[in-house]
Each structure stands twice: as structure tokens, then as C-alpha cells.
Amino acid sequence: MSVQWFPGHMARARRKIREILKWIDIVFELVDARAPRSTRNPESDALFGEKLRVVILNKEDLADPAVTKAWLEALRGDGTEAVALSADRRGVAGKLSAVAERLLAAKREAWRRRGIRSRPVRALVAGIPNVGKSTLINALAGRSAAATGDRPGITRGQQWIRVGLDLELLDTPGLLWPKIDDPRVALRLAATGAVKDELFEAEEAALFLLDVLKRHYPDRLRRRYGADVPVEGSGPELLEAIGRKRGCLAEGGRIRTDRAAAVLLHDFRTGKLGGISLERPSDEG
Template sequence: MTIQWFPGHMAKARRQVTEKIKLVDIVFELVDARLPLSSRNPILDEIIGEKPRIIILNKSDLADPIETKKWVAYFNNQGIAAVPIIAQEGKGMKQLMEKAKEILKPKFDRRASKGIKPRAIRAMSIGIPNVGKSTLINRFIKKNVAITGNKPGVTKAQQWLKLGKELELLDTPGILWPKFEDPDVGKKLALTGAIKDTILQLDDIAMYGLEVMKTRNPKAIAKRYQLTEEELNLETPELLMLIGERKGFRDDYTRASELIIHDIRSGKMGKYTLDIAPVSLSEGQEN
């Protein structure tokens, strides 16, 4: 089944971002480190084109660190820089800026050789809902913020957030939403909270989460809900009902589902990555 859920302003948002991307030096593309592929909008490659970019794997504290390293290596092998961060805590922000400077050094060196006065890096942050775009912006602007406008080619609706002397971040109205044909992608996005819980049935999301955890981290789920090995091997619907009963939600599948989804999203059942990194190009050539 194809899940259609993006709003009618998709075409307008796409046009806006396509226009604004011409104003920046680099794109900060935010993804959820738990699903680095599923949380990427499939049309962004077309919009970004040859513009330099950094894929920012946010919420890396909730993801499997081994898988995160594999994803960073995978993107690097595709010729795309990738940096894991925890925007909520400000971790990885320094590395992000260093990588941006490294990528743009040839461009700024050419400008300097022509006698053009140095300026701050101009960046745009884009990403699907709930990957941390607002948190990233808030972390960047926590100090020394000035909003500048009326730049050439910039409409009044567009605002630049000047972050010290090093970075100007384009705050863009509108949100690009993903479209997916694979139901598993929808389940992954729903489980991590990237799309509204009303898109899919809560018990379907919870059971999907239980299946994932039973496969990826059975010890964590057994410990969290005090399950025996026999109970852990129950069919998923039965396991959902059992956990509900244990937590005092007998026959209330909605509350049981909400509990399980919350526990998974908040990392109470351990770190996990739903997207497994593909074999890199270099590894494929070696095999």
C-alpha cells in the first residue's frame, strides 16, 4: 500500500527552497541518525544539485554508534560529507563548522585571490519534520544573534540569522515533506515520531517497534518489561497485550501502544538504528 500524507503546499515549498538554495554556499541536510536513509526527502538530491552539502546525522545519542560510523563512511564514499551530532546538547557542532570550512576553503580562497572581502559562510538547513532543524537553529543562535535582511535577491519573507562572524543561516519558511512508496519507510518514520501518530494505527506502530526490538535488542526489551524468554517469544500481538497488562493497561491497547512507542523513541530500550548501511562502493569493489 502506498501511503500518501504530504500536504498541498508541497509544490510551493519546493519552489521556495529551489529559489533560495542559490543564495547559500552550502546546505546542511538534517537526517535522523536512527534512519539516515528513510529520513531523507527523496527530492532533495534534485533540488540541491551540485551545491556543497553536509549530511547531519542528528540524535546520534539514540542511534547504534557502530551503525552511525558505517553511515558516515557510506556517505563519504558517495562523495558527501557526513557529521553525527546531538543538537539538543550542542555536541558535534564544532565538528560541523570545521567540516563546512574545509569544504568551502577552495571557494573562499578563490574569492580572496580576487581581492573579495572575506565574509561569513552562508548556509541553509533543510530536512523532514522532527529531525532537529529547529533545535539546530536554536543551538546555533543561543548567543550573539542578529537578523539581517534586504540582501540582494532576498525577499522580506526570508531572514538570515547571523551567528557571530563565521556563519549566516538562512531560515526558510515552509517544510519539505517526504513521499514514500515503501510501507516500511512509513513505519520507521512513525516509530521515531517523524510523522504524526494519526497517519498509522498506534498498535501497528507499537507492534512494529516490538518486532524491531525483539530482533535488534531482545535483552533490552526483556529487561524493560521484565519478560521471561518464553514471554519474549510470544506472537507480537500477544506480547503487546501482556506488556499492557503488566503496566496496568488491561484491554487498553491504545495506552499500551503509547507506552511502548514512547519507550522506544526516548531510548529506554537502548540505542538502535532502523536503516542498515548499504555496502559501500569501495567495499563492493574489494569483494
């Protein structure tokens, strides 16, 4: 699977992030809880260097809780500060500020010692497209300060948002990296909605998703599409069966597998299949 998904605005956004980093006290790096490794920019360590950083596994509500727990343990085991949350649910501010304040304590103390008058902490909110950066900012701000939407590419430029007296958040456009070598990574990005739907084959992403579902969540397939769906069959057979169940028919009774793929992706993205994780810490790729 190869797509052109590094438009000019992303290259510009990356340059701007480099420029602005010197003003930033802490980075909130959002990844998708359903695929925390594949949705994390491999350049982020190079980009954010020694900045204080919290990795946020967002959309926790759409992921498999047991797998999310394993990811948190793996990340923390590597010395990464990590927290899982759902940016669009209540209680986000408390959960995040507990981690952030612990990290910032030393910095605040250093300011105090150097006689620097207290100023708001500046946090950069970074992550791939559609991962929930603007939603998180709105949750922290307690108001609709940033535009959000159920497709990638909503935020186009940087925008500072003041949250109370103590915190300023910088919203940024979602960033993908120029080259994605592993096709499974590309498929996870496509399935979670980080890439515009026009840029990949829905059927390819759906077959990938069915592979995961067959292996780890066959009961969810039966529950959603009927006890008789052939979870033991091949991916294409399964997709046909889903299409038949959902009335995705063309003239002559042929099954529109492109429509069936869209149904499956929609069900996955909106949580209709329950919490599903697309990768585990032990996965190789």
C-alpha cells in the same frame, strides 16, 4: 500504511527552497541517525544538485552507536560528507564547523582571488519534520533563535538567523516527499516522529518497532518491560504483554493495545529503550 502527509505548506516550502538556493553556499541536510536512509529525502540530490552539502545524522544519542558508525562509513565510502551528532548536546558547533570549514575553504579562497570582500557564509538547514533543524540552529547560534518542539510541523516559514560574523543560517519547515512507496519507509518515518501521530495507526508503527526490537534488541525489551516478556512470541502477543505490564487496561480487564503502542513509541522516542537503530546500511528496504 498510507497517509495524507503532504500538506500545502510543504509544497510551498519546496518551491521556496528552489527559489532561494541560488543564495546558498552550503546545505546542512539533517537525517535521523536511527534511520538515515528512510529519513533522507529521495529528491534531495535533484533539489540540492551541486551545492556543497553535509549530511548530518542527528539524534545520535537515540541511535545504536555501532550502526551509526556503519552508516558514516557507508556514506563516506560513497563520497558523501557525513557527520553524526546530537543537536541538543554540547560541542555541536565545533564538530560541524570543522567539516563545514574544510568544504568551504576552496570557496573562500575563490572569493579572495576574485577580490570579493568576505561575507558571511549562507547555510540552508534542510530535512524532514521534527529531525532537529531548529534545535541545531539554536545550538550554533548559542541562543533560542528558532522555535522547536517535540512534534512535526513546528517551523512554518523560512527564517534567517545570523550566527556571529561569519555565518547565516536559513531555518526551513520540515519537508516530506509527496509519495512514499515503501511501507517500511513510512513506518520508520512514523516511529521516529516525522509524521503527526494523528496521521497513522500507533499500533501499526508499534508492531513494526517490535519487529526490529525482537530481531536486534531483545535484551532491551526484557530490561524495560520485565524478564518474562515473550520476546519469542508474535508482535501482537508482545504488545499485549507490554500493555499488561503497564496497566493499559479497559473495562473487563481487556488490554488497550492502542495505549500499549503509545507507551512503546514514547519509550523509543525518548531513549528509554537505549540507543536503537531502525535500519542498517545492509538493509534492502
